[in-house]
Amino acid sequence: MTIKELLKYGEQLAQEHDKEETAIKLLLMHYLQQESYQLIMNMNQTVEVKQIDEFKAGVNEYVINNVPVQHIIGHEYFYGYNFIVGPNVLIPRFETEELVANVLAAYDEVFDGKEVNCVDVGTGSGAIAITLSLEEANLNMDATDISEEALVVAKQNAKNLDANVNFLAGDMLQPLIESGKKYDILVSNPPYIPEEEYVEALVKDNEPHVALFGGGDGMKFYRIIMSEAKKILNSKNILAFEHGWNQKEQMETLIKEFYPNSEYEILKDMNGKYRMTIIKNR
Numbered sequence: 001m002t003i004k005e006l007l008k009y010g011e012q013l014a015q016e017h018d019k020e021e022t023a024i025k026l027l028l029m030h031y032l033q034q035e036s037y038q039l040i041m042n043m044n045q046t047v048e049v050k051q052i053d054e055f056k057a058g059v060n061e062y063v064i065n066n067v068p069v070q071h072i073i074g075h076e077y078f079y080g081y082n083f084i085v086g087p088n089v090l091i092p093r094f095e096t097e098e099l100v101a102n103v104l105a106a107y108d109e110v111f112d113g114k115e116v117n118c119v120d121v122g123t124g125s126g127a128i129a130i131t132l133s134l135e136e137a138n139l140n141m142d143a144t145d146i147s148e149e150a151l152v153v154a155k156q157n158a159k160n161l162d163a164n165v166n167f168l169a170g171d172m173l174q175p176l177i178e179s180g181k182k183y184d185i186l187v188s189n190p191p192y193i194p195e196e197e198y199v200e201a202l203v204k205d206n207e208p209h210v211a212l213f214g215g216g217d218g219m220k221f222y223r224i225i226m227s228e229a230k231k232i233l234n235s236k237n238i239l240a241f242e243h244g245w246n247q248k249e250q251m252e253t254l255i256k257e258f259y260p261n262s263e264y265e266i267l268k269d270m271n272g273k274y275r276m277t278i279i280k281n282r
């Protein structure tokens with residue numbers, strides 16, 4: 001079979017099973033070790049039997065067994081950086097790239113080129129912390145996670161991408177409170193899906209529940225972070241969160257309770273859904 005025929009084979013199978021056709025190209029790139037432009041140039045090339053078998057097995061994993069394509073190929077791009085991912089970390093989402101961009105903008109606005117301490121709470125793959133540290137050299141970056149398995153992945157990503165991030169194991173702010181260090185920026189994309197909410201099988205069956213579910217109302221971790229953040233933040237600070245599209249009012253309630261005098265904005269993601277909150281205390 002040629003590259004063209006393999007692509008067609010996979011895309012047709014994906015279509016029949018209501019799966020993303022774009023994932024097929026990622027699989028083909030992975031198994032043939034070729035970039036997208038190379039596939040296009042080599043469309044009529046015949047593929048070795050061994051590679052055909054591997055590709056078809058991968059397509060089967062994705063289309064029939066409902067395994068995320070990122071788990072099959074082992075990585076995902078975030079903010080242009082290549083992050084390894086696996087079953088122990090949440091696969092980085094596009095929305096979270098917008099959170100990172102907004103944190104960088106808020107840093108420029110509030111701290112304007114100064115060196116500051118920043119922490120990512122619940123870092124998972126390390127996508128937020130590593131990207132922030134690579135994009136803004138003035139951020140001294142720490143990151144926490146309760147999952148030791150996640151931290152193994154995050155540390156590997158920091159190493160691969162040559163990012164200087166200090167990782168701490170522990171529950172939410174606990175390791176930070178214990179260290180006594182003070183921060184200027186806190187960013188977090190905590191688990192925020194309400195316990196009983198419907199989650200599609202591709203996510204629910206493959207991604208770590210410790211990274212997805214945030215208690216009965218999904219707000220558990222914002223409550224913990226906001227109620228304790230004063231212990232680790234300097235008085236001038238930024239708090240930035242990703243949250244569910246329907247959690248705007250609940251975020252406002254928490255801000256009024258814990259940060260009544262702060263400036264804040266609740267921003268929509270590219271899908272037009274309220275997705276992140278940036279709180280500024282100047």
Ligand code: GLN
Pocket residue numbers: 090093189190191192193203211212213
């Ligand atoms: N955005 C993720 C999802 O919809 C949830 C991430 C999270 O809970 N932080 O699957």
